[in-house]
Each structure stands twice: as structure tokens, then as C-alpha cells.
Amino acid sequence: MFLIVAIAILVTMALAIVRALLGPSVYDRVLAVNVFGTKTALLLAVVAFLFGRPDFLDLALTYALINFVGVLAVLNFFQKRSSAAAKEKATQNHG
Amino acid sequence: MITVFAVFLLTLLVITAVAIVRTENLFIAVMLAAIFSLLMAANFFILDAADVALTEAAVGAGVTTVIFLSALALTASQERAKPSARMLSVGVVSVTVVVLLYATFDKPRLGDPNAPVQQHVAPWYLEQTPELIDIPNVVTAVLASFRGYDTLGEVFVVLAACIGVLFVLSAGTSGGPQPVRPETPGLRHHLIPKVVGRLLVPFIILFGLYVQFHGEYGPGGGFQAGAIIATAFILHALLEGESAGLRAIPRSALLTMAAGGAIIYAGVGILTMLLGGSFLDYSVLHSNSVKGQQYGIIAIEAGVGITVCGALLAIFHAFAAREQS
Missing domain, CATH: 1.20.58 (Methane Monooxygenase Hydroxylase; Chain G, domain 1)
Structure with missing residues (x-):
């Protein structure tokens, strides 16, 4: 049972990588990374039970808590970049 | 499988x-x-x-x-590609690949019990850990006690890397502490990240503390806990903006943490020497040598966690300060 789930998750991970490689837009890639992070957390949880080491669930918990930070950093990056671009445009118009 | x-x-x-x-x-x-x-x-x-x-x-x-x-x-x-160097790098990489592939033929198979790595000191560590230190996670016993010198070196490497990054990033600026400008809104204006993030921060810190103090029993320890707790503060700084992040933990405190953790670690070593043992031999910390080992491991893991947390946060804030100037 766990084995089937693990294989299904591995296939999903491969599909997410295909999306991250092909793009085409930047947002496809951001989404692919996000999906991949979630799938990694799931894979670790399933494999922990598959190997009979459920105490290793801590790792999946770490991913679940921390993945969010990377996505927020991406949001912050684009927010800063777009505001910097707007500022540049404004100074160019003045000059 | x-x-x-x-x-x-x-x-x-x-x-x-x-x-x-x-x-x-x-x-x-x-x-x-x-x-x-x-x-x-x-x-x-x-x-x-x-x-x-x-x-x-x-x-x-x-x-x-x-x-x-x-x-x-x-x-x-x-990235600005330099076509002239491309052929050279392809050549170097392919030669390295061939050499590495050739070297793998001499490697023992995965999990082979006769592999040199399983024969050398590993059996001794596995045998002696329950007797000498009595903690379930052998990795922590090896890292913190048997090979405590290596880990001390790693902590000072983290500190040196932090100093190096800060040094490079402060090049070309006026020097001294830069004034924090107020125009860093962070993601405060976005409702969903703000609510979810504020909920998450205390739980990430709690989980980091769990990883720190549970390192003797399960996977974890100072390095991991330091990184997790640093992530929580980075999340806070992303949400509330740089200046709020620096108000929570000022830059001087971060540098004190990065250096202080390493000093705690080295200080434990000197304390064991003063108590009559050798450097980083925790057995002398308590009348019962097993208890002493456990106290020593807790103390040095705390030092590791404090250094890693301080160093990562100092690097993060150094980048953000450079962005503004």
C-alpha cells in the first residue's frame, strides 16, 4: 500500500521537474518548485512508514513548516523588483 | 527497492x-x-x-x-556567457567525470558489511555509545563527543564564513552600521501571507527548540535547530520588513550570538581541562561520567545552535542592508 503511494509520489515529482524545466513562464517554475516541495514532504512521510521508522516523520514536518518561507522570499523578490522598476521609470520620465 | x-x-x-x-x-x-x-x-x-x-x-x-x-x-x-571558456570547461568536466567513474569501480557496494568504513571505528562507536554516553542517537554521540574536535572546527568554520561574507558585503559601503531605512514594507500588505506567516513563526521556533533538545533521541541537534530558528526569524523579517526584523534582534546581538556560541563550545572544553580532564572530555563534568557526557553534549549543542542561528541571520541581514544602499 505504502509502496504504491510512494511510486505515485515519485511520478508526480518527475512531472513537477518536467514543468520546472520546460517553463515556459517564470510562474510555472515557481509553482513547480512549490509542488515539488510538497511532494518531498509527502514522500518522506510515506517512506518513513514504508521503512518502519515513523519517528523520522520530523523531517517531513520540517519541510511542511519551512517550504512556505521560500515561496514568500520569491514573492518579496518580485515585489521589490517591480517597485524598483517603477521607480526607475519615474526618474527616466523626469529626466 | x-x-x-x-x-x-x-x-x-x-x-x-x-x-x-x-x-x-x-x-x-x-x-x-x-x-x-x-x-x-x-x-x-x-x-x-x-x-x-x-x-x-x-x-x-x-x-x-x-x-x-x-x-x-x-x-x-x-548570466553573461563567455563562449571562449566553454570548450575548456567542458573538457575539464568530462575528464573529471571519466576519472570519477573509473574510481567508482574500486568502491565497495552500497551497504556492504565488509566495506572499510564499516570495519574501522564505526563498530566501536556503535558498541561503546550505550555504555559510555547512553543516548539512543549514535550520530549525536559521534558528532558531539567522540569527534568533538571536528565539530568544534566546524563551528569556527561557520563563524569564519559569516565574518567573510559580512566583510565582502560591506566592501564599498561607508562602513559602520548603516541606518535602517523605513521604506521596507515587506509583505505586510498581503493578507494571506501575513496571517499564515504570523501563525507559523512561533511554531517554527518551537519546532526548532524541539530539534535542539531532542537531538540525543532522534534526528536533529544544534546545526539543524539553529537553521530552523533562523528561518523563523527570516520569515518574520520577510513579513514585517527589514527594519522590524532588525528591531527584533539587532545586528550587534546577531554577531554576539555567532561568536558567543563558538565561545560556549570552546569554553566547555576549557572547563573540562580545569576540572582535570582532557580538552572536550565531558566525563569530568559530573561525578557520574555518563551524566557528565550528556551534560557536555547538551552544552556544546547549545553553542552550535546559537552560532548557526546568529551567523545565518547576520548573513541574511547583510544582504538586505546591501540591497538598500
Whole structure:
């Protein structure tokens, strides 16, 4: 049972990588990374039970808590970049 | 089955690595590097190296992506390719690949009980840990006690790396503490990240403390806990803006943490010498030598965690300060 789930998750991970490689837009890639992070957390949880080491669930918990930070950093990056671009445009118009 | 999983994940790893090298858009490279780190952690986990996987999870999933993006904000978004050097690098890489492939033929098979690594000191560690230190996680016993000198060296390497990054990033600026400008809104105006993030911060810190103090029983320890707690404060700084992040922990406190943790570690070593043992021999810390070992491990793990947390946060804030100037 766990084995089937693990294989299904591995296939999903491969599909997410295909999306991250092909793009085409930047947002496809951001989404692919996000999906991949979630799938990694799931894979670790399933494999922990598959190997009979459920105490290793801590790792999946770490991913679940921390993945969010990377996505927020991406949001912050684009927010800063777009505001910097707007500022540049404004100074160019003045000059 | 383990082999099949590992080979599958390693194949994905190679594909991702080639894609990172080939892409010229640096943002895409950062996103693929995040996937690379996740794949690496999954591989470590499947090979049963839970402590390493937890480190990769704590550092790779959160902190590395954040620091890469901060670096990207300081530079151009496209890589400038130098076609002249390309043939040379392809040549060097292919020669290295051939040499490495040739070397793998001499390697023992995965999990071979007769491999040199299983014959040398590993059986002794596994045998003696219950008797000498009496903690379930042998990795922590090896890292903190048997090979405490190596870990002390690593902590000072983290401190040196932090000093190096701060030194490079402060080059070209006026020097001294830069005034924090108020115009860093962070993501305060976005409702969903704000609410979810504020909810998450205390739980991430709590989980970090759990990893710190549970290191003797399960995967975890100072390195991982330091990175997880640093991630919580980075999340806070992303949400509330740079200046709020620095108000929570000022820069001077971060540097004190980075240096203080290393001093705690070295101080434990000197304390054991003063008590009549050798450097970092924790047995003398308590009348019962097993108890003494456990106290020593708790003390040095705390030092490791404080250094890692302080160093990562100092690097993060140094990038952000550079962005503004």
C-alpha cells in the first residue's frame, strides 16, 4: 500500500521537474518548485512508514513548516523588483 | 527497492543539475537549485541518513533559497556567457567525470558489511555509545563527543564564513552600521501571507527548540535547530520588513550570538581541562561520567545552535542592508 503511494509520489515529482524545466513562464517554475516541495514532504512521510521508522516523520514536518518561507522570499523578490522598476521609470520620465 | 528509489531520485538529480548549468536565467537557476536541494534531502533520507537529511531540509529548503534571491537582487538577472571558456570547461568536466567513474569501480557496494568504513571505528562507536554516553542517537554521540574536535572546527568554520561574507558585503559601503531605512514594507500588505506567516513563526521556533533538545533521541541537534530558528526569524523579517526584523534582534546581538556560541563550545572544553580532564572530555563534568557526557553534549549543542542561528541571520541581514544602499 505504502509502496504504491510512494511510486505515485515519485511520478508526480518527475512531472513537477518536467514543468520546472520546460517553463515556459517564470510562474510555472515557481509553482513547480512549490509542488515539488510538497511532494518531498509527502514522500518522506510515506517512506518513513514504508521503512518502519515513523519517528523520522520530523523531517517531513520540517519541510511542511519551512517550504512556505521560500515561496514568500520569491514573492518579496518580485515585489521589490517591480517597485524598483517603477521607480526607475519615474526618474527616466523626469529626466 | 531502496536502490530503485535512490537511482530514480539520482537520475532526477542529474537532470536538474544539468539544467541549472545550462540555463542562463539566474532566477530559473535559483528555482532549480531549490529542487536540487529537495532531491538531495530525499536521497539522504532514503539512504537512512536522517540527521543529514534534516540539515539539508533546514538549510536547503528555506535559508539557501532566501539568500540566493537576496544575492540575485544585487546582480543582473541573466548570466553573461563567455563562449571562449566553454570548450575548456567542458573538457575539464568530462575528464573529471571519466576519472570519477573509473574510481567508482574500486568502491565497495552500497551497504556492504565488509566495506572499510564499516570495519574501522564505526563498530566501536556503535558498541561503546550505550555504555559510555547512553543516548539512543549514535550520530549525536559521534558528532558531539567522540569527534568533538571536528565539530568544534566546524563551528569556527561557520563563524569564519559569516565574518567573510559580512566583510565582502560591506566592501564599498561607508562602513559602520548603516541606518535602517523605513521604506521596507515587506509583505505586510498581503493578507494571506501575513496571517499564515504570523501563525507559523512561533511554531517554527518551537519546532526548532524541539530539534535542539531532542537531538540525543532522534534526528536533529544544534546545526539543524539553529537553521530552523533562523528561518523563523527570516520569515518574520520577510513579513514585517527589514527594519522590524532588525528591531527584533539587532545586528550587534546577531554577531554576539555567532561568536558567543563558538565561545560556549570552546569554553566547555576549557572547563573540562580545569576540572582535570582532557580538552572536550565531558566525563569530568559530573561525578557520574555518563551524566557528565550528556551534560557536555547538551552544552556544546547549545553553542552550535546559537552560532548557526546568529551567523545565518547576520548573513541574511547583510544582504538586505546591501540591497538598500
